Amino acid sequence: MGLFSKKPPCPICGGKIPLILPSKIEGEYICNNCYNKIDMDADKESNLTMQGFREYLAFYDQNQILKGQFVVSERIDFGLWDTKIIFDYQNKLFCMSKNPDKTVFEGRQLKSFTIREDSTPLFEGSAAGIRRYTSTVTERAMAMAPQIAQIAASKRMARTLDRLDDGKVNNSTPVQYFDIPEPFQAFHVELHFDHSYWTVLKCDMDGPRFNNTLPDVNNYLRSYQQSIEEIEKLVAALRMVAFPDAAEQSIGPGMVGMGVLQTNMAPPADAIEEIKKYKALMEDGVISQQEFEAKKKQLLGI
Numbered sequence: 303m304g305l306f307s308k309k310p311p312c313p314i315c316g317g318k319i320p321l322i323l324p325s326k327i328e329g330e331y332i333c334n335n336c337y338n339k340i341d342m343d344a345d346k347e348s349n350l351t352m353q354g355f356r357e358y359l360a361f362y363d364q365n366q367i368l369k370g371q372f373v374v375s376e377r378i379d380f381g382l383w384d385t386k387i388i389f390d391y392q393n394k395l396f397c398m399s400k401n402p403d404k405t406v407f408e409g410r411q412l413k414s415f416t417i418r419e420d421s422t423p424l425f426e427g428s429a430a431g432i433r434r435y436t437s438t439v440t441e442r443a444m445a446m447a448p449q450i451a452q453i454a455a456s457k458r459m460a461r462t463l464d465r466l467d468d469g470k471v472n473n474s475t476p477v478q479y480f481d482i483p484e485p486f487q488a489f490h491v492e493l494h495f496d497h498s499y500w501t502v503l504k505c506d507m508d509g510p511r512f513n514n515t516l517p518d519v520n521n522y523l524r525s526y527q528q529s530i531e532e533i534e535k536l537v538a539a540l541r542m543v544a545f546p547d548a549a550e551q552s553i554g555p556g557m558v559g560m561g562v563l564q565t566n567m568a569p570p571a572d573a574i575e576e577i578k579k580y581k582a583l584m585e586d587g588v589i590s591q592q593e594f595e596a597k598k599k600q601l602l603g604i
């Protein structure tokens with residue numbers, strides 16, 4: 303008791319310094335209540351001086367007013383990605399949390415944003431405009447279809463042979479693991495600020511994954527489409543609070559919508575090749591004629 307009680311009170315508020323792992327600024331202990339108010343770029347936090355912290359607290363008090371005004375008009379919840387952003391369209395505010403309990407940003411403090419699929423740009427936004435780049439993810443996933451169908455077919459075949467063997471399922475057939483990498487791994491969102499305490503906020507969101515026991519391109523494309531819808535919602539919300547006058551511009555070959563197949567053009571040469579592969583699968587009895595016809599229509603976009 304004697305040792306600990308000698309710690310001076312918090313130099314900011316006079317509050318009690320915690321006994322265990324107290325936080326320090328410039329070598330001075332501060333209380334948890336003060337420390338918990340810190341919400342800024344990690345490098346700004348690590349260089350924080352006591353004078354800087356006092357200035358930050360003035361900003362924090364101002365920000366409390368914005369928290370009080372905040373009316374949630376849009377909540378973007380990336381579900382499994384565990385990223386939540388709330389927007390207030392009326393007051394043009396947003397906050398990277400499910401409630402306005404962290405720093406509330408004013409739309410005008412956002413300088414620009416980028417959203418990438420791995421390293422490939424998908425969206426770029428600033429007051430100069432919102433650019434939307436054509437994604438090749440759908441195309442690349444479709445190109446994997448024959449390979450994936452073959453894996454599924456050989457799995458089915460292995461199961462059938464297994465049963466024919468002695469009428470019981472056994473594990474004599476080696477299991478084929480699906481280890482083909484997805485067309486991309488993650489969406490990378492970056493928000494760049496013109497702000498005293500924030501330069502950039504980054505969050506990564508996993509892209510869809512193939513089911514590794516029963517991969518299916520259509521399931522993959524369905525979850526990709528859902529992700530794209532969330533991303534579009536995010537872009538529209540950022541635009542609403544930060545760049546309401548920005549024009550939208552599509553960049554990339556053709557005018558192919560995100561995740562939507564072309565329907566008014568000649569089928570590409572590789573679609574024909576893929577149809578041939580499916581035809582061979584049908585002739586081998588791996589897929590039914592019905593499955594083949596459905597795939598053919600899908601590949602031809604008819």
Ligand SMILES: [Zn+2]
Nearest residue numbers: 312315333336
């Ligand atoms: Zn304090």
